[in-house]
Amino acid sequence: MTDRSDVVGTVAGPGDDPNEFVFVTPSDKSIKTGEFITYTVSVEGEPRSVFARVTNRELIRGLPEGFLADPEVGPETVAATLGVPTDDTELYRLTATVIGYYDTNMTTFANPRQLPDPGTPLSIAPHQQLETVLPNLGCETDSTDVTTLDGVAHIGWLLNRPAEATNLHIPIEEFASTHLAILASTGSGKSYTASVLIEEMMRPSSRASLLVFDPHGEYDTLAEMQGEEAFQGADGYEPSIEYYDPERLRVRISELEIGDVMAILDNPSNRMQERLSTAWRAMQRQESRTWGIDELIAEMERIYGDDDASVGALSGDSDGRLNGMISSIPKKTFRWTRL
Numbered sequence: 347m348t349d350r351s352d353v354v355g356t357v358a359g360p361g362d363d364p365n366e367f368v369f370v371t372p373s374d375k376s377i378k379t380g381e382f383i384t385y386t387v388s389v390e391g392e393p394r395s396v397f398a399r400v401t402n403r404e405l406i407r408g409l410p411e412g413f414l415a416d417p418e419v420g421p422e423t424v425a426a427t428l429g430v431p432t433d434d435t436e437l438y439r440l441t442a443t444v445i446g447y448y449d450t451n452m453t454t455f456a457n458p459r460q461l462p463d464p465g466t467p468l469s470i471a472p473h474q475q476l477e478t479v480l481p482n483l484g485c486e487t488d489s490t491d492v493t494t495l496d497g498v499a500h501i502g503w504l505l506n507r508p509a510e511a512t513n514l515h516i517p518i519e520e521f522a523s524t525h526l527a528i529l530a531s532t533g534s535g536k537s538y539t540a541s542v543l544i545e546e547m548m549r550p551s552s553r554a555s556l557l558v559f560d561p562h563g564e565y566d567t568l569a570e571m572q573g574e575e576a577f578q579g580a581d582g583y584e585p586s587i588e589y590y591d592p593e594r595l596r597v598r599i600s601e602l603e604i605g606d607v608m609a610i611l612d613n614p615s616n617r618m619q620e621r622l623s624t625a626w627r628a629m630q631r632q633e634s635r636t637w638g639i640d641e642l643i644a645e646m647e648r649i650y651g652d653d654d655a656s657v658g659a660l661s662g663d664s665d666g667r668l669n670g671m672i673s674s675i676p677k678k679t680f681r682w683t684r685l
């Protein structure tokens with residue numbers, strides 16, 4: 347006989363869409379929208395766990411609305427006065443969409459193409475099964491202890507389950523060997539997710555080398571990983587992090603194009619542009635390819651004289667345009683803290 351102790355509902359019949367079915371639960375089995383449920387079907391003689399996701403929940407039987415009409419008197423009081431039992435009065439009809447069973451040969455979900463029969467018992471999908479099949483970890487069974495696998499990044503847990511109950515790990519190779527975009531609305535945690543992925547990739551089990559360009563200064567706290575026990579390997583590995591804040595980051599002006607400099611300078615006058623271009627060309631003809639701002643200014647002064655007003659505007663010690671150009675430091679907009 348089927349063990350019904352973990353049964354949370356029973357299939358009532360098909361839903362509106364070909365992949366949907368409806369099922370009924372009593373109120374004490376509070377199943378949230380988004381929850382994953384499972385039932386067993388036989389595929390080629392083998393029992394398979396089919397997964398489905400709850401998409402809607404509505405009350406089909408509750409206390410009569412007349413019991414709820416008076417805000418001064420609780421519905422239980424009305425019911426007790428009339429001798430109506432209030433235990434087990436509420437029944438919910440839920441709609442679920444079939445995801446399929448996990449085909450371990452194809453390492454993907456396969457649709458059984460047949461909705462569960464009315465009366466089929468439904469259970470909450472077990473944590474370990476979801477952890478294995480949802481991120482498609484390519485395991486040979488549909489239930490594996492994923493924390494023992496190498497090369498996976500722990501990105502969090504399912505929100506409609508208790509904290510840390512159903513953890514999700516995604517294969518690092520899947521996103522690190524191709525492209526990854528994190529798309530979500532403003533403030534929903536995109537940068538945080540990127541930080542979690544970076545951190546996971548630098549754990550002893552993965553040891554990735556990463557280069558992060560961080561124009562908003564959001565990732566400087568990643569350096570806190572260094573020295574943390576959780577990131578140290580038994581063989582002495584630990585992540586090494588070099589954080590260059592904008593103060594430490596220098597780009598040699600000779601590495602830029604004159605167009606870059608013109609674009610960065612705040613609206614230079616025609617005279618300034620002319621003086622800069624002429625000196626720039628002269629510098630490019632020089633043997634040394636690694637000249638700096640001081641040499642460029644010296645060249646302008648040599649060509650136009652050190653009392654030229656436009657050269658002066660470009661070269662002024664503290665307020666000169668060229669020196670001002672390199673001292674603009676992006677503002678820190680957000681400091682990331684996870685550890």
Ligand SMILES: Nc1ncnc2c1ncn2[C@@H]1O[C@H](COP(=O)(O)OP(=O)(O)OP(=O)(O)O)[C@@H](O)[C@H]1O
Nearest residue numbers: 502530531532533534535536537538539680682683
């Ligand atoms: N999983 C999380 N747990 C706790 N706090 C989080 C989580 N994800 C993000 N936050 C917090 O929410 C705030 C917004 O996160 P974040 O900056 O990553 O969002 P974003 O999508 O990158 O935002 P924007 O679109 O503005 O760049 C931050 O204060 C962050 O610390």
